[in-house]
Amino acid sequence: MSDLRNPLQRARGLGSAKSGVGHWWMQRMTAVALVVLSIWFVLTLLSMLHADFATAHAMLAKPWNAVLMIAFTTSMFWHAQLGLQVVIEDYVHTRWLEVSLMVLVKLLAVLFALACALAVLRVALAG
Amino acid sequence: MAQSGRPLSPHLGIYRWQVQMVTSILHRATGIALVAGALLVLWGLTALAAGPDAWSCFTGFTGSVFGLILLLGWTWALMFHLCNGVRHLLQDAGMGYEIPQFVRSSWLAVVVSLLLTVAIWAYLMAGGVL
Incomplete structure (x- = not known):
C-alpha cells in the first residue's frame, strides 16, 4: 500500500456518491409504495369474491381503482426487478450470464409493467 | 466460483440456527415466489382486458385445486x-438494532404473517370460495 491515508480521508472532497445509492433508495421507495398498494390490492380482491366478468370489469374501470392498479403493478415490477438483480449478482458467477440475465430481467419487467398498464387502460376506457 | 486462494467468509454450515437467519432467507425466497405471483397479476389483468372467455380461463385456473394451493402460498409469501x-x-430508519429486538421483530414478522394468512383464508372460506 503506497497510500497511507485512511479511506475516509481519501473520499473527502471527491463529491457525493451521486447515483451510488440509487438501487438501495429505489428499492426502499418502491417498498414504501408497495406497503400501501399491496394492502389495497389484497382488500380489493377480497371485496370481489364471486365477482363475474362484468362485475370485475366494472370494478377495475372505476378511476381510482384503475390508477391504483397501475401504480401497484408498476411499483411491483420495479421492485421485483431490483430484487432479482441482487439475487442474480449474488448467485450467478459467470459474468456474461450474469449480465445477460440482468438485462433480460430488466427488459421483461418493463414489458410486463407496460402490458399491465395497457390492460388496465383498456378496461378503464372501454365504457 | 473461481479458485482465488483467498480466505473464505464463514459459510452457512458454521452458524448456529437463529431466527434472524430464517427471516433473511425467507425474505429472498418469498420475493422470488412473488415474482411468479406478479406474472399471475399480469395474466389476470390482460385476461380482464381481453374479454369474458380469457377471464373464465383465468378464473378456471385460480379456482382449481392447483390454483388455490398456489394462491394460499402466494398469500403467505406476500404477507x-x-x-x-x-x-x-x-x-433502515435506525430502529430496533439491539440483538433482542432483532430476534423479537423476526418472530413478530413470522407470526403476524401466519396470522394474516389464516385470517384471509378464513374470510375466503366463510365466503364460500372453497
Whole structure:
C-alpha cells in the first residue's frame, strides 16, 4: 500500500456518491409504495369474491381503482426487478450470464409493467 | 466460483440456527415466489382486458385445486414479505438494532404473517370460495 491515508480521508472532497445509492433508495421507495398498494390490492380482491366478468370489469374501470392498479403493478415490477438483480449478482458467477440475465430481467419487467398498464387502460376506457 | 486462494467468509454450515437467519432467507425466497405471483397479476389483468372467455380461463385456473394451493402460498409469501419488509424499513430508519429486538421483530414478522394468512383464508372460506 503506497497510500497511507485512511479511506475516509481519501473520499473527502471527491463529491457525493451521486447515483451510488440509487438501487438501495429505489428499492426502499418502491417498498414504501408497495406497503400501501399491496394492502389495497389484497382488500380489493377480497371485496370481489364471486365477482363475474362484468362485475370485475366494472370494478377495475372505476378511476381510482384503475390508477391504483397501475401504480401497484408498476411499483411491483420495479421492485421485483431490483430484487432479482441482487439475487442474480449474488448467485450467478459467470459474468456474461450474469449480465445477460440482468438485462433480460430488466427488459421483461418493463414489458410486463407496460402490458399491465395497457390492460388496465383498456378496461378503464372501454365504457 | 473461481479458485482465488483467498480466505473464505464463514459459510452457512458454521452458524448456529437463529431466527434472524430464517427471516433473511425467507425474505429472498418469498420475493422470488412473488415474482411468479406478479406474472399471475399480469395474466389476470390482460385476461380482464381481453374479454369474458380469457377471464373464465383465468378464473378456471385460480379456482382449481392447483390454483388455490398456489394462491394460499402466494398469500403467505406476500404477507411475510410485507411484514418483514416493514421490519426492514424500520431498521433502515435506525430502529430496533439491539440483538433482542432483532430476534423479537423476526418472530413478530413470522407470526403476524401466519396470522394474516389464516385470517384471509378464513374470510375466503366463510365466503364460500372453497
